[in-house]
Amino acid sequence: MPKNLKELSHTPLRLTGGHRLCPGCGEPIAVRQVLMATDDPVIAASCTGCLEVSTTIFPYTAWNIPWIHIAFENAAATITGIEAMYKAHKARAAKGIPLPDYIDPDADYKFVAFAGDGGTYDIGFQSLSGAVERGHQFLYVCLNNEAYMNTGVQRSSATPMGGNTTTSPAGSVIPGKQQHQKDLTACMAAHDIPYVAQSIPGRWRDLTRKAEKAFAIDGPTFINVLTPCPLGWRHAPEITPEISQLAADTCIWPLYEVEDGEWKLTYKPKEKKPIEEYLEPQGRFRHLFRGAKGAEVRKEMQQWVDYKWNQLLERCGEA
């Protein structure tokens, strides 16, 4: 049975307050929702990024669970190394060799990696692809704020077209990023792993239910969470959940899951909103509302969103 809101609110916090992420950051909301989804012991790994630097400034830590960071491009290799050691001890125990006394023989340990879009779409993609192919038991959560926010808002392959970042700046000639973002969730589904999903922090039931499903699977699972970044997206910090909801309502970031190869929408907006409703509150797209060039980019973005949405509907058998 999925936990209800009351039960979730009584789940002990595994990522506590007192961390130094920005007000309105979507990342800790997503992390808490994911970690609330299981009562089993969880060990977490993070790649280098906002979450890592803001929650573990020595000698402080905001983590109430075992947590490790090694480097930027290796969150998947890191978490699978830990899982491999756990499985090694369990396999020895199955042969009658006693478990080390620090491992609870009755518990069912879970392994989760939290990594940003830079650490997932770009520099960590090889590590992730290899780790899921090997079939380790772990959940990989991409906290996707669509740019390298930790280093000061540089474009990644997750940055949407038109996005104004410090390495794809909106200029008088070039209106922000020139390419559409990589469809990483579909890439992960193409690895034929047991569970892949997209979610947002603005719909807690959607994300916690997906995390519950993922944690229950003895294999590699992947959830791509769009985590708004008030600093980089330049929106008011108090509208983070609403911004993520608008991403779902405009079908820029559809909510769906792929379970054992079955594609399924988990949220279908009653009315598909035009992308402008999502773009307008965000400073990173402001230049798209000035002049003919901006309108052209918006048109191209809308066409791409429509194309991807129809592709998804077809995959989900809803076309």
Added chain:
Amino acid sequence: MPQVKPMEGNQAVAEAMRQINPDVVAAYPITPSTEIVQTFAQFVADGEVDTNFVTVESEHSAMSACTAAAAAGGRVMNATSSAGLALMWEILYITASLRMPVILTVVNRALSGNINIHCDHSDTMGARDAGWIQLYAEDVQEAYDNLIQAVGIGAREDVRLPVMSCLDGFLVSHSYELLQVEDDEAVQEFIGPYQARYPLLDIENPITMGPLDLWDFYFEHKRDQWEAYGPAKQAIVEVGEAFGEKFGRHYGLMENYQLDDAEFVVMAMSSMAGTAKDAVETLRAEGVKAGLLKLRAFRPFPAEEIAEALQGAAAVAICDRAASFGAEVGPLYAEVTSALYNAGVHIPCSNYIYGLGGRMVTPEDIVGIYRDLEQVAAEGQPPQPLQFLGVRS
């Protein structure tokens, strides 16, 4: 009963790994170390080890997974060469900084470019500042013995550092020699059970590992790490002695070969030392007081011990199988002469860079070095500080 078997260096390493029976091996193939990984994979497939063998997609992930697996709590091993070690470079520092006693066999091979699969030490010399203990083996037996000792050295309570166990690509890795293989039980008895420190799998005592560490604490942590290398030197000596007591083959930081009364000393590491021993015998038969100082532990660097061992020599030739581009001399020469200077030992020293990319070194080449040394001693300084041995002009 221990058995004597013909084995290649790579097979001997894989055999030691089988006997050590680590919890996790995460590895990626690269010439000339590949045979270690594939031989070990067969041990896994045949149920001869309990190891969880993780076939990662790169050396970067290999060392990342190894470091994380050690952090989880257990014994971890791996093998690589050349570009593979170079790809691990970022993580090597982290493995040492997190104080994870991962054991890595490095089958030494030249770095590109141009691409070359044969032996030199540019790979591990490039990693010399990463914080790993480095042991260099002369032959197949030493490669086997060093790996077994590495387990106890790295995991010792006051050390907790990763260890590179190095052997020369092809020259040792693919050479058959007679190997004394010790009993499985004796090896297990020697290495003992693994004691995890702050394992991540300890759910009741969660720790945060690899945090953000800024100007206010990072420096102290580096200083603390610095202090582990003294005990590491001690551990190499003590584990070497214990190994000698148990198995009859004694090891230390270095090996002195005909050194006590030697006037002319060659200093080398790895398989070159074996060739040099031949040259020493040739010259001794002529009445030349030739000696060899074979360095086994390059990290931690036994500066005082080297100065003490060399102080009676009239001239020393220091042989580097790596070039440090832009420096005036090779890395071993730089450290040895620094050690001599600090100890107040003034001996004329010459530096030879040899064997890059697998260039053959013969006993005659080394006899030539000793002949040069006679002149160096007579003149009080070498004609030039650095020479390339056996290279066409």
